[in-house]
Amino acid sequence: FAALLAREGYTGTEEIFEGKEGLMDVMGPEWDESKLFDGLGEKFKILECSMKAFPTEALTHTHLSAVLKLVKENDIKPEDVEEVTIKTIARACDILFDPHKYKPTSRETADHSLPYCIAVAIVDRKVTVQSFSEEKLKDQRVWNVINKIKGVASEEFEKLFPAKQPSEVIIKTVDGEEYSQYLEYPKGDPREPMTDDELMDKFNALSADMLSEVKQKEIKEAIYNFEKFGNVKDFMKILRVDKGV
Template sequence: MKLSESLASYIRSVSYEQLPDDVVEFTKLCILDYFSSAIAGSDTLPIAKIEEIVEELGGAKQATLITGGKSSVTNAALLNGASSHIVEQDDIHKGSIIHAATVVIPAALAIAERDNLSGKDLITAVVIGYEVCYRIGEAVTPSHYYYWHNTATCGTFGAAAAVAKLLNLSEEQIVHTLGSAGTQAAGLWEFIEDGAMSKQLHPGKAAMNGVIAGLLSQKGFTAATRILEGDRGFFEAMSDDYDVSKVAERLGETYKIMENSFKVHASCRHTHHAMDLVSELSRERRLDAEDIESIEIGTYQVAINITNNDNPMTVYQGKFSLQYCTAHAFVLQEGSLYTFTEENLWNEEIRDVMSKVRIYVDPSKNNTYPNQWGAIAKVTLKNGKHIELDTDYPKGDPEQPVTKDELLEKFMQLSQKLDQSERENISEKILSLEKVEDLKVLFPKNRVDAK
């Protein structure tokens, strides 16, 4: 059986009724976490630019925009996907290196709202979308990740799978949906050299492309039936060392969404291990910058590929600098959205500590990546004392989980631009999503019909 056929059969077979209670509850937390980031990012400059394009393109008012008003399902997926990926607090899966919420959920939300589907339908589609993109991401990781932004490329398949489920497509139509998704999959890491807005375009476009793929297949539009494993398909074109078996292994027996990780710090996930270690050290030992002689951070090669920047010049670059994030966490003992500021970027104490940070590849951490995203922190104090700390799992991983209350607190913090009552209402609706019949209630009231 072709891989797309296996996935199509799986997508058709899953029902809400068969989902275990813990999967349903966890999926609602993923959706809550999505809205945390989407609301927080909704008034930023890149989203304002995309909103301008959405308004210029126009289209039927089918789905709610996180910025207010309505637009077509494709435009809603584009903008709502981009908005949730800008503050660097969206979820992540270690094995596939994908931020699934930012592509799967906005695509699913748009179609589910347009078609008057229920919270149960949305939950089911999200579970399926995560499953599909994580499996494809695991198959091509880690070699794919050097050039390609997995969230954008593999995420397109997840968005398409969720949409296909909501559209109730046949297995044949789903195969073509995956084919159209794969041929649109794109997103290169070169943007990181400039700190460009392309990072927000990637998930928005992936969500949008997933919607387009499903809608086209619904109308009989055909696509490659071996888009993954074909001789000129996704795997051959975009990975040096892929593992086809990852796609269908135990498909339907496990729920990959349960492997999801949540972000505590508002920076690249590859900086979180070090931030956890040094913030805890600083807090427990009551250390100051003047106490530090040196800090050595040993981690895996990919973390260094993405975050090796010893002199970030913008807040955005700071979030992708392991050296800066380490110093930031040591001095401030946290790394929330509201501590990554222009003032703190040039904070003399943080800059002093940053100058003492050295990063290197640790063989033990490199060998266990991507199953473990670990780091070793070796801290030398000016009094000659040496302290060594080690972690394999940043806070928020399944092995070191955050609680429901912590995610709710994160939502309340990131959505603080809304009134307290509005935040409480939205979070309550999401946490009882299986009872919701009108998905518009998940959006802030003043934004549903704002424009």
């Protein structure tokens, strides 16, 4: 954007990078300016952005990815669960397993409660915005599982974070079986990207209250053919809601 402004004659501070209190000065003496131009025009960092697969606190995502993988691949039902152990970094263990996180009373507390999120994942085999509705917060199946979930801090995982976001989930069942899953990246990380179908499912869930299925389909097709639009106005017209207004 800054380059486009400069091309059109917009002016600004000349030494914003190398000048006194400029970016290099602020970021420290180890600044490597060659990184600014490495792969310029060939590598696009926007393609390395993460996409949130779940509408929850970021530190929950690898754990949710691991739990969903376990319950789906091994057909583990809520009533089968005897104990769930989540191995994580100390910070996540302290924040997400705080005692009050076992009794969330609102959407805002539930989506930052790892025990609740894990319980919902086991019960519904998915975590969407509907997972935090008033109705779901009263779902007894979730509450039957939530107190079976515990967190364990790992020094080994501390050494890997934040370059990696490790999680190990162990589910013990009432019949004595034990299932474990280790992941280093959550679904949605550029190293573990969401599929097109998963992105569409997320869009549908987030827009269900405001868009009809017909409108959802129209918008998705427009997004995937964005380069064919002659101007942004035509695209923006398609984004008008047709429900809940």
